[in-house]
Amino acid sequence: MTGASRAAGPPRRDFLAMAGLGATAVLLSGCGIGRAAPRGALRAAFGQPVTDLDPYNAATAVDEASLIVKRLVFDTLVRREGGELVPGLATEWRREGDTRWVFTLRRGVVFHDGSPVTARDVVACLQHTRQVPSAQTPLWATVTGAEAPDDHTVVFTTEGPLGSLPVNLTLLFVVPARLVADPAQKRSPVGSGPFRVTDFTPSTTVELARFDDYWGGRAELPAVSMPYIAETSTAITALLGGDVDLLWPIPPDQLPEVTGASGVAVESVPSWTYYFNWFNCSRAPFTDPVVRRALCHAVNVPQIVESLFGRGGREMRAPIPETVAGFAPQEPWAYDPEEARRLLRRAGLGRGFRTTMMWFDATGPLARELAQALISAWADVGVTVEPQSIEKAMWLERLNSLDWDMNLQTNTVTTGDAAFTVGRLYTSEAGRLGYANKDLDAVLAAAAAAPRGPERDALYGTACGTIWSDAVGLFPVTLVTGYGRAKDLTGFTPAANNQPDLAAVGRR
Incomplete structure (x- = not known):
């Protein structure tokens, strides 16, 4: 049995049961989720916890969950x-x-x-x-x-x-x-956005009240309540039961539970969110690009994407999604376990090696299943990977201190522009994954200086090619974000960056 054929693994619910992930930050009870929210509030549940609201906190400067709230407050x-x-x-x-x-x-x-x-x-x-x-x-x-x-x-x-x-x-x-x-x-920030913070418990809930003096006009609804619900199955129950008005992202394997349900509408959008598995290029054996390329050849990406995500994901052809400005398609890594073994022998690792991969489950849909699929594929070529599923705050600390071998996560191109990811993450000075390439630095500097347009996009396309061919990471899948919402909501528009404008949402 190949690593790819084992990639699908047990169903998502079996994984959750085996992991013992029964605790949720907000409990579904007889009184219902969100009953503590003000009357008429929009009850919106995003799939990651909000840990901090300070717009300048180093750990959460580009954290997706925090950005959703910050765009309402600031x-x-x-x-x-x-x-x-x-x-x-x-x-x-x-x-x-x-x-x-x-x-x-x-x-x-x-x-x-x-x-x-x-x-x-x-x-x-x-x-x-x-x-x-x-x-x-x-x-x-x-x-x-x-x-x-x-x-x-x-x-x-x-x-x-x-x-x-x-x-x-x-x-x-x-x-x-x-x-x-x-x-x-960090806890009770002051901004000038359409909502102000009235209560915040990290990794549990954010409560916002409409700011009536907002320059852009009053928001449609008087308040926004954002509970964090750790288990997607519990969150879906809350949506179907009317305890949550808006839920995203809904994993592709659980969309059928919501589609066609009474009182619930489902909308999907090709997102700017994607999975990557970075190799720590400052830590052996990933200092050697030959090893990194070997691990890329060992994974049957098309089969994993199809078996896990189906219509909820698209195989990547570059280190950024295809809808992002600056995208340039690259030649996919051929699934070739024998070539992977040959490259490992060339790197002096013919007997394989042991390493680790860290992630946090709430990083995105099917994170644990994707991790298992990759670990299984690498085991087939002699690479033993210790899985490290850790709490988000610890994951952020280790990520920022380069205390890891491999890191699996989602990333969102928040601005829809390659400068946000390619230009921000892969310079030698950034040091985000221990990778340094002076030639790439020069291309990125030229791209940053260029006005928006074809010349700039071409420079970022060149940078995409370098990052891809140097195999600094494996970029398997861009996600299609599924939103489930109460049908009586108005003014809602799905957002490619997972940060919809909740201030525009009203209710019939």
């Missing part, structure tokens, strides 16, 4: 709607020469505490986020400064041309200057 100068960049706190912006950008701020905007939003707040936020090393740091590496000539003008200066500055600014959340380093921002 504002940014620029927002993304579909494929377009649109005004946020900034009403307009212009580029003056190669190294200067001028943004004009919206007038009359106030924070949740009633204080006005000024250019000085934006400058303080930029300065602080540049001082806190995080997964966002590469986005701001060439921004040399920001100044506020008046209350409604912000001027950014860069080392050289930086065409990605506007799209990067969709991630610069603005808070009062006096609070940029306040520890209280």
Whole structure:
């Protein structure tokens, strides 16, 4: 039996039962999930826990679950709607020469505490986020400064041309200057977004109330309640029973339970979320690209994607999804166990080796099953992998300190632009997976400097090819996100980045 043929493994529920994952952060009882939420609140359950709300926390700077809440609580100068960049706190912006950008701020905007939003707040936020090393740091590496000539003008200066500055600014959340380093921002932050935080218990629930003085107009519903429900089966029960209004992502193997159910609508969207398995390129034997390529050849990716995800996933052809700006298709790694063994012998590992893989189950649908499929495939070529399924907070700590051999996770191209992933994660300076390539650095620097358009996309396409051929990781599947929602909700639009605009959601 080949590793690929074992990939499907037992059904998802059997895995959950074997793992003993019976505890949930919110219990389904006679009173129901979300009954503590204010009357009329939108009860929305995302598949990952929110651990922190500080927009500048290094560990959660690009954490998907935290970003969903942050986009409701904070504002940014620029927002993304579909494929377009649109005004946020900034009403307009212009580029003056190669190294200067001028943004004009919206007038009359106030924070949740009633204080006005000024250019000085934006400058303080930029300065602080540049001082806190995080997964966002590469986005701001060439921004040399920001100044506020008046209350409604912000001027950014860069080392050289930086065409990605506007799209990067969709991630610069603005808070009062006096609070940029306040520890209280982790639990009860102050922003200027359409909702304010009323209660937050990490990894359990977030409670938000509508901010009636929001510059963009009042949100449709008075509150948003976001419980974290660890078991998908429990979350689906809550959705079907009316205790949750919105649930995502629904794993592809469990969509049939929701599809066609009374009072529930199902919508799917090809997402910017994908799985990857990184190799720690600073730790032997993964310092050798021959070993990394061997492990790529050992996996029957098409069969795993089909057997586990079906219509809920698409086989990847690059280190970013095909709908992301800068995508360029690469030649898939041929499934060839004998070639994998030959490469291992060439690397002096003909007898195989032992290593580890870490992940956290809530990273995405079928994470444990995908991990087992990969581990099984590698066992067939003599590589023994110790599975390490750990709690999210510990996983984040180990990820950021490079304390791992292999790391399996999902990632979302939040901005829909290759700069967010290819340009942020794979520079030598970023050091995210122990990989350093000066030639790639030069390509990425040129891409960052180029204006949005074909030349820039081609440079990121070249970078995609280098990352793929150097086998810094295995990129198996882009996910199709399934959303389940109560039919009486209005104004809901599925989001490719898993961060739907909940402020626009209403109820019939």
